[in-house]
Structures are given as structure tokens and as C-alpha cells.
Amino acid sequence: MLPSFSGKRNEKDGSSIPTPSASRRLNGEGAGISIIGPDLIIIGNLVSNGQVQVDGEVQGDIHGSQVVIGEAARVTGSIISDEVVIRGTVTGSIRSRKIILQSESKVEGDLYHKSLAIEQGAYFEGKSRRVEDPLAGIQRPELPSASASAN
Numbered sequence: 810m811l812p813s814f815s816g817k818r819n820e821k822d823g824s825s826i827p828t829p830s831a832s833r834r835l836n837g838e839g840a841g842i843s844i845i846g847p848d849l850i851i852i853g854n855l856v857s858n859g860q861v862q863v864d865g866e867v868q869g870d871i872h873g874s875q876v877v878i879g880e881a882a883r884v885t886g887s888i889i890s891d892e893v894v895i896r897g898t899v900t901g902s903i904r905s906r907k908i909i910l911q912s913e914s915k916v917e918g919d920l921y922h923k924s925l926a927i928e929q930g931a932y933f934e935g936k937s938r939r940v941e942d943p944l945a946g947i948q949r950p951e952l953p954s955a956s957a958s959a960n
Contacts, residue, residue: 843873847881854886856950861890863897872949876905880913887918889947895931902935904943 842860845851849865854872861873863882876890882897893905895914904921912930919936921943927933 845882847879854950870901878914889944889949891944904947906943 842862843855843857845855845861845863845865845867847864851865851867852869854869855861855867857873859873860875860877861871862877862879863871863884864879866883868885870886871884871888871890873890875892876888876894878884878888878893878895878897878899880896884897884899884901886901888899888901888903888905890905892907893903894909894911895903895916896911897913898915899918900916901918902921903916903918906922907924908920908922908926910916910925910927910931910933912928914928915932917934919938920933921938921940923939923941923943925937925939
């Protein structure tokens with residue numbers, strides 16, 4: 810299950826205000842959420858130990874523990890993750906233990922999964938392959954250490 814923001818109460822009307830504090834610790838690694846905003850275009854690969862939320866455009870591969878592709882987002886490249894939720898457009902293969910194509914999604918590419926959910930209205934063109942471990946044999950790119958980037 811994807812983590813959600815913790816809810817604080819708005820003092821004026823009592824409604825919930827989302828805050829990112831609960832998403833700071835994913836899978837016990839202390840990694841936070843990385844958000845690619847709607848006005849951002851990334852040309853290159855993304856690698857994260859935590860959750861990646863794309864609301865802009867990525868031209869490259871995405872590696873993360875959990876990946877969410879927003880409604881207006883566009884990804885041209887592969888997605889490799891433990892869990893993927895697609896609301897926007899993806900052109901490329903997806904390898905994940907759990908894939909959810911929501912009703913607004915448009916996916917053109919092959920899916921390799923253990924669990925797949927496709928909502929009514931989702932567009933999917935490609936092959937779907939159920940495999941016991943879709944991440945087997947995939948080597949995750951190494952993140953540079955903080956000490957190496959400081960030098």
C-alpha cells in the first residue's frame with residue numbers, strides 16, 4: 810500500500826490538511842517522497858530508494874520503491890518498482906510486483922507483474938505477463954553516497 814500524507818486539522822474549518830511527515834519513512838529506510846512537479850521535464854533516468862511521484866514529464870527510466878504517475882504526467886521509458894500506480898501516460902515497459910492502471914491512465918508498453926489491476930476506462934496497449942518475481946534479474950542502479958557528492 811502506498812503511504813499517504815498524515816492529516817493535520819485545519820483550525821478554521823476542521824478539514825484535514827495533508828503534510829508529508831508520514832511519508833518520510835518508507836520501507837524503514839528513511840527515504841522520503843520525491844515529486845517531479847507539473848512544470849518540470851526530466852531528460853535522464855531517475856533512481857530513488859523511496860516513493861517517486863511524477864506530475865511532470867520524464868524521458869528516461871524510473872527506479873523507485875513506489876512510483877505514482879499523476880494524471881497530467883508523461884513518462885517515456887521503463888518503470889521498475891515494487892508498486893506502481895498509473896493515472897497519466899506511460900510509453901514503455903513496467904516491471905513491478907503490483908501495478909494499478911487507474912481509469913485516467915494511458916499505457917503503451919509491456920507489463921511484467923505479480924498483481925495487476927486495470928480500472929474501467931484505462932487504456933492499455935501491449936502485453937501483460939504475470940511472473941512470480943518481475944524484478945528478478947534487474948540490477949538496481951547504485952545511488953551515489955552523500956560523502957562522495959560532498960567531495
